[in-house]
Amino acid sequence: xxxxxxxxxxxxxxxxxxxxxxxxxxxxxxxxxxxxxxxxxxxxxxxxxxxxxxxxxxxxxxxxxxxxxxxxxxxxxxxxxxxxxxxxxxxxxxxxxxxxxxxxxxxxxxxxxxxxxxxxxxxxxxxxxxxxxxxxxxxxxxxxxxxxxxxxxxxxxxxxxxxxxxxxxxxxxxxxxxxxxxxxxxxxxxxxxxxxxxxxxxxxxxxxxxxxxxxxxxxxxxxxxxxxxxxxxxxxxxxxxxxxxxxxxxxxxxxxxxxxxxxxxxxxxxxxxxxxxxxxx
Numbered sequence: 001x002x003x004x005x006x007x008x009x010x011x012x013x014x015x016x017x018x019x020x021x022x023x024x025x026x027x028x029x030x031x032x033x034x035x036x037x038x039x040x041x042x043x044x045x046x047x048x049x050x051x052x053x054x055x056x057x058x059x060x061x062x063x064x065x066x067x068x069x070x071x072x073x074x075x076x077x078x079x080x081x082x083x084x085x086x087x088x089x090x091x092x093x094x095x096x097x098x099x100x101x102x103x104x105x106x107x108x109x110x111x112x113x114x115x116x117x118x119x120x121x122x123x124x125x126x127x128x129x130x131x132x133x134x135x136x137x138x139x140x141x142x143x144x145x146x147x148x149x150x151x152x153x154x155x156x157x158x159x160x161x162x163x164x165x166x167x168x169x170x171x172x173x174x175x176x177x178x179x180x181x182x183x184x185x186x187x188x189x190x191x192x193x194x195x196x197x198x199x200x201x202x203x204x205x206x207x208x209x210x211x212x213x214x215x216x217x218x219x220x221x222x223x224x225x226x227x228x229x230x231x232x233x234x235x236x237x238x239x240x241x242x243x244x245x246x247x248x249x250x251x252x253x254x255x256x257x258x259x260x261x262x263x264x265x266x267x268x269x270x271x272x273x274x275x276x277x278x279x280x281x
Contacts, residue, residue: 030062031244033280039253041272042078045261049081050272067102067121084132091133099125101147101158118151123160136171143184155191155201162186164209170216179221179260180213199237204229204251212260221260228253230276247278 035057042051057074078090101121105112112120127141145162164184168177190203206227215221229252236245255270262268 027062027064030060031280032058032060033278034058035276035278037251037274037276039272039274041270042082042253043255043258043267043270043272044082045258045265045267047082048266051082052079053077053082066106067100070097070099070101070125072097082133085134085136091131093129093131095127095129095139097125097127099123099143101149103149113151116150117148119149121147121149121158123147123162134171136169138169138176140167141165145184152189152191155189157189157191158187160184160186164212166212168216173216175216177216179215180211182210182212184209197238199234199243200249201232201234201247202230203232209260215260219265220262222257222262224258224260225254225256226258227255228274230274232276232278245280247280249276250274251276 037055037057038053040050040052042053044051054077055074057072059073060069060071062069074093074095076093076095078092080087080090082091083089084091101123104110104120104122106119122144123146124144126143127139129137129139131137142165143162145160147158147160150157150159162184163181165181166179168179169175170177185208187206189205190201192199192201194200204227207225209224209226211223212221230249231251232247232249234243234246235248237243240246251274253270253272253274256268257263258268258270
C-alpha cells in the first residue's frame with residue numbers, strides 16, 4: 001500500500017524527535033536572528049503580474065554533539081498584484097522550514113571524511129505553509145536523505161540528496177492533492193570573505209526538485225529549480241565594532257517552474273533582486 005503524506009509526515013516528525021539531542025546535551029553553539037527582506041518582481045503561478053513582497057522572518061540554527069537544527073519562519077505580505085481571497089488587499093503567507101542533521105560519524109564514532117568532505121549527515125525535515133488566497137495552499141512537505149558536509153574554512157557548504165513528498169491544497173478545485181514522491185538535490189552555503197576593509201559573506205541555497213506527478217488541475221508538473229543568493233555585509237562590525245550582529249546586503253531569487261508549474265503557465269518563473277537586513281542576537 002502506498003504510504004499517505006500524513007503517515008510520512010508523522011514518520012519524519014518522529015525521526016526528528018528521536019534524532020534530537022537528549023535534554024542532558026545542551027547546544028554547543030547557536031545563532032538566532034530576525035530579518036526583513038523585500039523585492040518587487042516576485043511571481044506567482046497563473047498570475048502574469050510582478051508582485052512586491054515584504055518578508056519578515058526568524059531563523060534559529062544550533063548545534064550539539066551529534067548534529068544540528070535549523071528553523072526558519074517567513075511571514076510574507078504581497079501587494080494587491082497577489083490578492084488575498086476577496087481581492088481587497090494583498091495576500092499574507094506563513095512559511096515554516098525545519099531540518100535536523102544527524103552526524104553519522106559522531107553517532108558511529110567513525111571518521112566519515114573523504115576528500116573535501118568532513119562529515120556525512122542524515123537530514124530529516126519538513127515544510128509547512130498557509131496562505132489566504134483563493135488557491136488557499138497548505139503545503140506539507142517531508143524530506144529525508146544523506147548530506148555531505150564540505151570542509152569550508154570559517155563557513156559551510158552542504159550538499160544533500162533527499163527523498164521528497166508533498167501534499168498541498170487546491171482551493172480553486174476544492175481538493176487536497178497528494179503529489180507523487182520524487183527527489184530533491186539541495187545545496188546550502190555560507191562563505192565569509194574580505195573585500196578590502198569590508199567583511200562580507202556569500203550565502204544562500206539552491207534546490208532542484210524533480211517532477212511530482214499531476215497537480216490539482218490534472219496538469220503534469222515540471223522539475224523546479226529555486227535559488228536565493230545573497231552577499232551580506234557585517235555592518236555591526238564596521239559601524240559598532242560588534243561582529244555578527246547587524247548585517248545588510250543584496251540578493252537575487254531565481255525560480256523556474258515554481259511549485260512545479262511549467263513554462264507555459266504565466267508566473268511560473270521568478271527573477272528578482274532583493275534587499276535584506278538581519279539582526280543576530
